[in-house]
Amino acid sequence: MADTKREIERKFEFSKATAARRGVPDLTGTAAIAAVSDQGTVDLDAVYYDTPDQRLAADGLTLRRRTGGADAGWHLKLPVSPGVRDEIGAALSDTVPPALAALVRSRVRGAGLQPQVRLVSSRHVSHLLDADGTLLAELSTDEVLAERGETTAGWTEVEVELADGVDPELLDAVEKTFRKAGLRVSDAPSKLARALAETDTAPPPRPAGGGPAGTAGAHVLAYLREQRDALVAQDPAVRRSLPDSVHQMRVACRRLRSAFKTYRKVLDRAVTDPIGEELRWLAAELGVDRDQEVLMERIQSHLGELPRTLMTGPVRSRLRVWNSARRSGSRRRALAALDSPRHLALLDSLDALLDEPPLLKGAAKAPEAVLPKAVLRDYARLAARVDSALVLTEGGERDLALHEARKAAKHVRYAAESAEPVLGKPAKHLAKAARKVQNLLGDHQDSVVAREALRGLADQATGAGESAFTWGVLYGREEALAEQRERELPDIWAKASAPSLRAGLG
Known part of the structure; x- marks a missing residue:
């Protein structure tokens, strides 16, 4: 299993069609960002696995098998706090790696993991650098196509992920610049969550139980x-x-x-x-x-x-x-x-x-x-x-x-x-x-x-x-x-x- 990576990120979406046509604003000069280095475009193909009743999605976990890009392989993301997740990786294989399966066993149990959603993305990547050329964050603009059975949905998503050790206040400064350009923080905590919502397959709510609200039983x-x-x-x-x-x-x-x-x-x-x-x-x-x-x-x-x-x-x-x-x-x-x-x-x-x-x-x-x-x-x-x-x-x-x-x-x-x-x-x-x-x-x-x-x-x-x-x-x-x-x-x-x-x- 690869080392765990702590992700601190913020996702944005265009709030107006005109803003989408203008594209992502130049972040040079925002907070400590002195330069934006273009890293090109990469095609990503990810299949997300879950139980038939979407137990992982219900708890904010994502498990995917992704090809393309520098980190092709299996990735399990565990929520830590809003905007913060731990990503645990494993080498590319045809089946869910045992180490990752063990980490979701308390939720999956005997239900089994099956492919649920496929996300195909064209990702344009830029590096946000300080005056010394040190990486502060990675800026990604994704053109996403979600496929679930015969149902599809597409959208554009902008993501800023901090490099290790960078103060999260940088994300606040980026958000302020983005808002002026017509981008807002995404309501969806992850691409998978948005894909499920867009294809009308959001995880079902758990039964409440306990009788009428306001009772001792409840x-x-x-x-x-x-x-x-x-x-x-x-x-x-x-x-x-x-x-x-x-x-x-x-x-x-x-x-x-x-x-x-x-x-x-x-x-x-x-x-x-x-x-x-x-x-x-x-x-x-x-x-x-x-x-x-x-x-x-x-x-x-x-x-x-x-x-x-x-x-x-x-x-x-x-x-x-x-x-x-x-x-x-x-x-x-x-x-x-x-x-x-x-x-x-x-x-x-x-x-x-x-x-x-x-x-x-x-x-x-x-x-x-x-x-x-x-x-x-x-x-x-x-x-x-x-x-x-x-x-x-x-x-x-x-x-x-x-x-x-x-x-x-x-x-x-x-x-x-x-x-x-x-x-x-x-x-x-x-x-x-x-x-x-x-x-x-x-x-x-x-x-x-x-x-x-x-x-x-x-x-x-x-x-x-x-x-x-x-x-x-x-x-x-x-x-x-x-x-x-x-x-x-x-x-x-x-x-x-x-x-x-x-x-x-x-």
């Missing part, structure tokens, strides 16, 4: 749909090892599971519980590498805080060997989970749930009548777990109880955040308070996990004839930190359990 399902979409969107990001992608995918899993439990008066748990167990499995498979990464960062950070006098033996090399052994195969395990039929079946079950939701009587009620009770039920569970943990003596039983309280705090936070569009500031304040409890207990649990790892590192060092002194020092620091968090908990919990914090919820 609100809950809209939230679940957001999390399902995040789960699907993070799949290719995890495959590409993008920063924070594993964490965000696990968060989507957790939010879905949490919502199933919180809104058990809205959705039948006989249906949602099995899906929740599959979400638990997926989060666990993804988490092996991420959890080790977080643990390694914690130990390294604390190790870096130690003075040299407390560093005995080859501690850093020992830590590297330990980390490598623990992370060996973890990424393969995560990718195997994403490629498994079990993962695809999970996504299908989420789609089925949203298309034909198992609504209970509570779904028909107003969200103001259902959401506060649901959030307060979760809060009551958190209160019971914190109170139970606080009366226990220090040790393993208390550590476990605090860990269970942490999970309950996260559950309250997710519930309050999901209800915030309806309940407003009271839900926002409760979510903020729950997050403080979650963070404190999370640091405590991380210390518990780190101490177990440090004990293992000390055993390994001793077995290899090395000094275990430094690992013991780190263990003691972690133990002290955990005790500090336990001392801080009553005060943090007192603020989170103040009656005024819950007053606005009912």
Whole structure:
């Protein structure tokens, strides 16, 4: 697979027939553009692939096989933000390259990819250069013919794509010049989107589901749909090892599971519980590498805080060997989970749930009548777990109880955040308070996990004839930190359990 290319571009079209006849204005003198270098004309022939129900187009993705030009081959474009896409290329072949097929698997699943639209373009290219002759952007004027079956459509499109590292403000200056010449920013985000619209084959809207608008069912399902979409969107990001992608995918899993439990008066748990167990499995498979990464960062950070006098033996090399052994195969395990039929079946079950939701009587009620009770039920569970943990003596039983309280705090936070569009500031304040409890207990649990790892590192060092002194020092620091968090908990919990914090919820 070729390297990923970040595209920052803006597409324009002629707003008047007279403007089209005048052509593209000279951009010399616009912002830092000192010269426009003509690069000639090239003919391009691209076939766009999608599922029969256009799942890729519905999410703003494009997958094409293009001949002609300097970058002939397969190209998958993934949206990043308006006007910004990541283009991933692969060599020209007769079938969709496996690497690109994997990146769209969460959307395609068993539907299969088929040719949908053919775009034949005559592209005139110019380079926009600064005073030193450095490339700022590429200006392309495309005469496009779209073919879908017997239906055709044609148009002229102007595109300005920035070179790497160029300030996007250049596009604003170009747009200002173009507007004066009768060009406007195109409404279509891509050629494919315009081709589908021009040939009247735009992707069908996804079913909304959830009953009448304004009901608790509609609100809950809209939230679940957001999390399902995040789960699907993070799949290719995890495959590409993008920063924070594993964490965000696990968060989507957790939010879905949490919502199933919180809104058990809205959705039948006989249906949602099995899906929740599959979400638990997926989060666990993804988490092996991420959890080790977080643990390694914690130990390294604390190790870096130690003075040299407390560093005995080859501690850093020992830590590297330990980390490598623990992370060996973890990424393969995560990718195997994403490629498994079990993962695809999970996504299908989420789609089925949203298309034909198992609504209970509570779904028909107003969200103001259902959401506060649901959030307060979760809060009551958190209160019971914190109170139970606080009366226990220090040790393993208390550590476990605090860990269970942490999970309950996260559950309250997710519930309050999901209800915030309806309940407003009271839900926002409760979510903020729950997050403080979650963070404190999370640091405590991380210390518990780190101490177990440090004990293992000390055993390994001793077995290899090395000094275990430094690992013991780190263990003691972690133990002290955990005790500090336990001392801080009553005060943090007192603020989170103040009656005024819950007053606005009912």
